[in-house]
Amino acid sequence: MRRPSPRPPLAILAALFAEASGNPFTCVQADNFLNAQYTVPVGVGTPEQYLSCVMDSGSFELLLSSAECIGCGKHRKFNRSLSATYSSKQPDESITTIFGQGKVVSQPIYDRARVGNLTVGRQSMLLMQENGLRDFGDGAYDGIVGLGVSGLARETDPDLSLLSALGVDSFSICFGQYDNEPGRVEFGTPVSGLDAEYSEFAVLGNDHWHIELSGVAVVAKDGTRTEIGGCSAEEGGCSAIVDSGTSLIAAPKEILNAAGGLLDAIGDVDPNCKGISQLPTIELTLGRGESARVVSLPPELYVANMEVEDEPVTTKLLASHRPGLPHRVDRNATHSVRATSDPFNDFRQRLHAATWHAQLSLAAAADPSTQRASSAGSPRVSEACVALFMDMELQSDQPGKPWILGLPLMRAYKARFDRKARTVGLAKLPLGTKYCTSCDHMTIEPPTAVADFFPAASLTATPLRAKHTVQLALQPQHPQPPQHQHRTHASLASTHPHLRMSMRSLHLPSWAR
Secondary structure, eight states, X not given: OBOOOOOOHHHHHHHHHXXXXXXXXXEEEEEEETTTEEEEEEEETTTTEXXXXXXXXXXXXXXXXXXXXXXXXXXXXXXXXXXXXXXXXXXXXXXXXXXXXXXEEEEEEEEEEEETTEEEEEEEEEEEEEEOOTTGGGSSOSEEEEOOSOSBSOTTSOOBOHHHHHTOOEEEEEEOSSTTOOEEEEEEOOSTTSSOXXXXXXXOSSSSOEEEEEEEEEEOTTOOEEEESSOSGGGTOEEEEEOXXXXXXXXXXXXHTSTTSHHHHHOOOOTTOTTGGGSOEEEEEESOGGXXXXXXEOHHHHEEEEEEESSOOOOOOOOOOOTTSOEEEEOTXXXXXXXXXXXXXXXXXXXXXXXXXXXXXHHHTTOOTTOBOOSTTSOOEEEEEEESEEEOOEEESSSSEEEEEOHHHHHHEEEEEETTTTEEEEEEOOTTOOGGGOXXXXXXXXXXXXXXXXXXXXXXXXXXXXXXXXXXXXXXXXXXXXXXXXXXXXXXXXXXXXXXXXXXXXOOOTTXX
């Protein structure tokens, strides 16, 4: 068992303040799996059984692998028979939940649940009975914690979501920027005045962390700015869902892949990962009018070295359900947004093309280092650097063409989701910061030259300097299960080390299918 780190004096004061004010707060480190999945330990039952769970802002439910699950593989599984606080839901029933990775048939129950310092004595949760999630056996997560806008665990009954049961109105998420670095998840709000300064964006609708996206631009190193069409008011506008459960950034095909579109403006990404820092910066204008702000994604955070198998990745969907129980389909958050095409199709083709070019150039240089054969009978693996954008044709009940801003955004910005205020706040993270890698870090280091936000109406004006102040860290009071060792970098090098990812580990949004 890993001993909790000694808590700094300010964190102790914060804990006392939170307890006295009735404002719950805890900070938990998120383990990194191949820079595509980040998990947090969740204690379930009495005595506690620990499962590693993805913190997913794109869904609502607490979904866990269980001892009776078919298809859950070698994951940690919750065994209800070992918990003194388990209770069944009456009447008993079976629920199918549709995720981007596939379908899961589960059974709703109640039991004790804990994240960090925060505990719910009787939480509604779903125990997997049959698991059809794509590549679940290769993943690092044993369950999914839904952190959506809704206060309900499911749209079909009055059970509360975990956030509602914890009495938490807001949570924050950000991830380390270097290869294999962990992330940071906060539940609740720290002491007033000691948090980073955010730019806030109003949430659209009632189902997702959906905000307005009114412009896209690509800025070259020499300052040349290329506007990408498709998101202006005259063109019908765009919107963006901020989703911690999606590994990439998804954009409409007409904006991403068209001639003169985003990928064209980015230019050629060297498949052997050379010159990544010389690629342009991507700017997204969130909001509209005087409230609009520009967020920027540097190439070091939107390019990764992606591994792919020669055999195509397939998605297996589960069609059956547990017999003998009333059965219903819960589409989670899919009733307002759904994908109408395979989101990985074009991305996979682009990746295969990049690996092919990488192999050709390496073969010409007599360097086979990135082409390696697996053991007998296993598929051969290749890798290449690619931009972390996939096209996804979405239908939404909100105006504008939907985007999904996944993990790359939350390496560049700390995202705060406020259910009460119905806002998404973004605070700039300077390139090279270690703030998001641990709850021990007390401050976000101020950037040395680059601003965080500047008014969209005055793009030529002098950027405002980022204002970052003290951020408290709270370590869980209870021992946590052993965590993976993370490779970290002692200092920011002149060339930011590129992230390494695997096609098999990529996580789709919950409504993609």
